[in-house]
Amino acid sequence: MRGDQRMVSEAKVIELSDIVVSFGQKQHAVTAVDHVSLSVDKGSIYGIVGFSGAGKSTLVRVINLLQRPDSGSVVVDGVDLLGLSTQKLRKERKNIGMIFQHFNLMESRTVFDNVAFALKGSGLNKQERRERIEHLLDLVGILDKQKSYPDQLSGGQKQRVAIARALANEPNILLCDEATSALDPKTTLAVLKLLKEINQRLGITIVLITHEMQVVKEICDTVAVMDAGSIIERGGVAEIFSDPKHELTADFIRTATHVEQAEQTIVEYAKGRKVYELKFSGERASEPVIVELYKRFGLTTNVMYGNVEYLQNTPLGTMLVTFDNDDHLDSAKEFLNGEGISIQQVNTGERRA
Amino acid sequence: MIEQLLPNASQMTDDFVQATIETIVMVSVAMVIAGVIGLLLGIVLLVTGEYGLRPNRVVYWTLDQIVNIGRSIPFIILLAIIMPFTRLLVGTSIGTTAVTVPIVVGTIPFFARQVQNALLEVDPGVVEAAKAMGTSDTGIVFRVYLREGLVSLIRAASFTIINLIGLTAMAGVVGGGGLGSTALQDGYQRGRTDVTFTAMVLILIIVFITQVIGNIAVRIASHGRS
Ligand SMILES: Nc1ncnc2c1ncn2[C@@H]1O[C@H](COP(=O)(O)OP(=O)(O)OP(=O)(O)O)[C@@H](O)[C@H]1O
Ligand SMILES: [Mg+2]
Numbered sequence: 001m002r003g004d005q006r007m008v009s010e011a012k013v014i015e016l017s018d019i020v021v022s023f024g025q026k027q028h029a030v031t032a033v034d035h036v037s038l039s040v041d042k043g044s045i046y047g048i049v050g051f052s053g054a055g056k057s058t059l060v061r062v063i064n065l066l067q068r069p070d071s072g073s074v075v076v077d078g079v080d081l082l083g084l085s086t087q088k089l090r091k092e093r094k095n096i097g098m099i100f101q102h103f104n105l106m107e108s109r110t111v112f113d114n115v116a117f118a119l120k121g122s123g124l125n126k127q128e129r130r131e132r133i134e135h136l137l138d139l140v141g142i143l144d145k146q147k148s149y150p151d152q153l154s155g156g157q158k159q160r161v162a163i164a165r166a167l168a169n170e171p172n173i174l175l176c177d178e179a180t181s182a183l184d185p186k187t188t189l190a191v192l193k194l195l196k197e198i199n200q201r202l203g204i205t206i207v208l209i210t211h212e213m214q215v216v217k218e219i220c221d222t223v224a225v226m227d228a229g230s231i232i233e234r235g236g237v238a239e240i241f242s243d244p245k246h247e248l249t250a251d252f253i254r255t256a257t258h259v260e261q262a263e264q265t266i267v268e269y270a271k272g273r274k275v276y277e278l279k280f281s282g283e284r285a286s287e288p289v290i291v292e293l294y295k296r297f298g299l300t301t302n303v304m305y306g307n308v309e310y311l312q313n314t315p316l317g318t319m320l321v322t323f324d325n326d327d328h329l330d331s332a333k334e335f336l337n338g339e340g341i342s343i344q345q346v347n348t349g350e351r352r353a
Numbered sequence: 354m355i356e357q358l359l360p361n362a363s364q365m366t367d368d369f370v371q372a373t374i375e376t377i378v379m380v381s382v383a384m385v386i387a388g389v390i391g392l393l394l395g396i397v398l399l400v401t402g403e404y405g406l407r408p409n410r411v412v413y414w415t416l417d418q419i420v421n422i423g424r425s426i427p428f429i430i431l432l433a434i435i436m437p438f439t440r441l442l443v444g445t446s447i448g449t450t451a452v453t454v455p456i457v458v459g460t461i462p463f464f465a466r467q468v469q470n471a472l473l474e475v476d477p478g479v480v481e482a483a484k485a486m487g488t489s490d491t492g493i494v495f496r497v498y499l500r501e502g503l504v505s506l507i508r509a510a511s512f513t514i515i516n517l518i519g520l521t522a523m524a525g526v527v528g529g530g531g532l533g534s535t536a537l538q539d540g541y542q543r544g545r546t547d548v549t550f551t552a553m554v555l556i557l558i559i560v561f562i563t564q565v566i567g568n569i570a571v572r573i574a575s576h577g578r579s
Binding site: 066089093097098104109117118120149162165 | 476478479481482483484485486487488489492496497500501503504574575576
């Protein structure tokens, strides 16, 4: 933050290098994480997306050594975790909160006691403990439920308790493994909002696993896409969303930008005309481009769908269009690319049976 | 009226009281000893198992085999086989004290397996969460497994006690005392059906009371959740 060279590396709160994790015996071994390096900026929200079995959970569990890697190094907050004794590692783990898809609360304890569990051995006295717990429960908005048992709570409420518990030891890092996957869309948004708030108010670095690009779009600064144990693409969220390099990334983005649903309807509606997807980002308005297409190439553009979303304050636009003829399409494509607009055909133009 | 229905049994009130107390004492002593040892072994099985906190193939395999074998030896045979050991331990091989030894030995593997299975029911996700919070392995055993698994443990214990009552009855064969002896020696062997019948009813009452207490304990432990 002071801007000198040394601070740059210190600003990385998590540094995984060349991590390999495999399961099973030689012949049937599965390489769940295959030479992955990952560094996370202090105070950021880092998303990891990928399909089921990609190795996301395994990778994240390496961060607090719930999963020991076969090889590689794990440095968290400047501490090389692999070199620690069991006891020291346990102490470091208190600096890394974790929440889970199925909340993993203790059914036999009240909400209050679930959070208190994490504070055992914290050196706080009873009064301080109570204050800390009540403060946390208040922070996550569930103070009134402190005497309830987990099975008396909704999913969203349970996840709030889990978040309070994860924050009990005032960690610098919070790991979230599919923390919203068991929640309905509305509750998902509320929990994500809470995570964002925690990130901003407490400066806690968050690593968040998800298979929904929607979640990444909502709160992440940086995103890594995992497939078959490797990170195939990573970068700032706006950058990745506006210009995905990898097919799989593009697929994920489609599901998040509502284009997917729109596409179906529009392709049908297009009645055999070719549908193209135009994507633009930044301060670029679409109208002048459409005018230019007509002026330069005599192309009339029908906009069938348009959507602009803001990612980290960068507008990201998507349009589905058809053209009245194909005559100068190649030069039009070149022109658009020159303008920083990507164009991609989404259907073959043939009518589907 | 009672005299007509139970001509012999009604004359033996004191014997029945005595026998009932013997049964309860045998069951209690056996449960305390087998309970402690079985609980420990169950925890060792849990901890050293493949997905345990400290997997250890050798320890697990050995213990697992011992428990399997211990559970498959019929009680009557166990009773005979360990007689020398019993004599060594308590100085006699007949009577209530003597018969408690094979009962304990027979119950340990039974309860150990029950404990292991009860604790395996604890959500592995909760254990994972505790690990992530920096809880020690000992802490996880006591503050997670035994606590989260308490309801299952209570169920396992009452199941084991009911099984124990069965064993004490069988122990009547070797003059082990208790309601089993009464049913067998004072009832069956002398052709007094009403004595056998009364002993059986008393045993059923003890079983029933055990179940009721177990259910109450479950309800308390689960805060009315189940
Ligand atoms: N403990 C384990 N033993 C054996 N194989 C495992 C283990 N944990 C994970 N794997 C395997 O490693 C691969 C990656 O699993 P992982 O759970 O990391 O995937 P994921 O990306 O989190 O998937 P999901 O979205 O379903 O949670 C899978 O092939 C899985 O079967
Ligand atoms: Mg996973």
